[in-house]
Amino acid sequence: MSVSIFLVKFALDSSGAYVDGRSDLIESVTVPCDLFHKLAMGTEGLQLSQLEVFEDESRRESFQVSCYLPNEASRLREHLREIFLDTLRKSADEVGSVSMNHLEAKVINVILGTFKTLTNLDALLTRKLEVFCDDESVVVRVDINE
Amino acid sequence: MSDNKGKDGEHGALALFALASLNDNRLEVMRHSETNVPDMGQDIFLKASNVWVRNLGALTNATYQPHEQFSELPDDSVRNVRIDVKTSKTIDKTLVQKAGADIKKHPNTDTHILFGGRLTAAGQAALDQVRNDYPTKEILHINDSGIRALASEIDVPIAKLFPHLKDETKNE
Numbered sequence: 093m094s095v096s097i098f099l100v101k102f103a104l105d106s107s108g109a110y111v112d113g114r115s116d117l118i119e120s121v122t123v124p125c126d127l128f129h130k131l132a133m134g135t136e137g138l139q140l141s142q143l144e145v146f147e148d149e150s151r152r153e154s155f156q157v158s159c160y161l162p163n164e165a166s167r168l169r170e171h172l173r174e175i176f177l178d179t180l181r182k183s184a185d186e187v188g189s190v191s192m193n194h195l196e197a198k199v200i201n202v203i204l205g206t207f208k209t210l211t212n213l214d215a216l217l218t219r220k221l222e223v224f225c226d227d228e229s230v231v232v233r234v235d236i237n238e
Numbered sequence: 239m240s241d242n243k244g245k246d247g248e249h250g251a252l253a254l255f256a257l258a259s260l261n262d263n264r265l266e267v268m269r270h271s272e273t274n275v276p277d278m279g280q281d282i283f284l285k286a287s288n289v290w291v292r293n294l295g296a297l298t299n300a301t302y303q304p305h306e307q308f309s310e311l312p313d314d315s316v317r318n319v320r321i322d323v324k325t326s327k328t329i330d331k332t333l334v335q336k337a338g339a340d341i342k343k344h345p346n347t348d349t350h351i352l353f354g355g356r357l358t359a360a361g362q363a364a365l366d367q368v369r370n371d372y373p374t375k376e377i378l379h380i381n382d383s384g385i386r387a388l389a390s391e392i393d394v395p396i397a398k399l400f401p402h403l404k405d406e407t408k409n410e
Binding site: 093094096098100111112113115116117120125145147148155157233235236 | 330
């Protein structure tokens with residue numbers, strides 16, 4: 093099971109409404125549920141906000157998407173970096189001085205997968221926080237499939 | 239059902255296709271482990287005959303038009319199918335664009351199926367765009383009515399695998 097995190101750009105209309113057809117996906121990261129819980133649970137009081145997205149310009153129908161506001165995204169990134177360092181230390185301990193020939197493929201796959209997810213998510217959050225921080229049209233959306 | 243709707247949705251789909259495979263000599267259902275392929279662990283893969291995919295498309299979508307490229311192939315030619323299970327009620331533009339981006343990670347897969355949910359108008363437009371971007375792939379969406387039709391075809395009680403689809407008046 094997984095959690096999908098998206099960075100999405102909306103072309104907001106004059107009233108600032110978010111419309112599905114006026115959105116574009118910038119990038120996304122798929123995070124395994126256990127890693128996402130580790131990230132979210134360790135960030136005290138981390139809250140998802142709900143964003144109303146209209147299906148079309150008529151605004152007759154809408155749906156809600158979960159997202160992190162910049163403050164929450166910043167706290168999540170801070171905790172992510174703590175987990176990254178912790179994972180780095182634990183992985184070093186686990187691998188020790190063993191060469192690739194003596195390392196189980198599963199071990200290196202898990203390490204690589206975790207680092208890939210963490211670095212990709214860090215890049216997504218960093219893009220929001222450092223390039224689009226005050227830009228309300230760029231949203232960190234979260235889809236929890238559980 | 240468990241407390242995890244994502245797991246329930248994926249395993250419901252897995253069970254549905256596994257049961258479908260009991261009625262078809264060529265259909266095989268596969269799932270990679272999450273450890274080996276972290277980006278793709280959620281997907282279900284099928285080895286299916288060309289005619290099975292065509293019948294699935296017709297069964298689950300009244301307006302289905304077979305893909306030209308595959309119409310020319312023999313009925314028993316092998317199709318490599320990826321099932322991307324969607325547990326969101328609404329499949330909007332973002333989710334379709336993500337699904338489209340995932341297609342390039344599977345160069346040997348000729349058929350991609352978004353399984354579940356209701357496409358928004360912008361989601362449908364995005365799906366049409368994805369089809370234009372990948373003209374050699376067949377890309378289908380099976381909505382809730384289509385899932386009911388498939389379950390009915392193989393005589394599986396829908397409430398067993400997808401309790402939220404039991405009420406036919408609710409096409410989410």
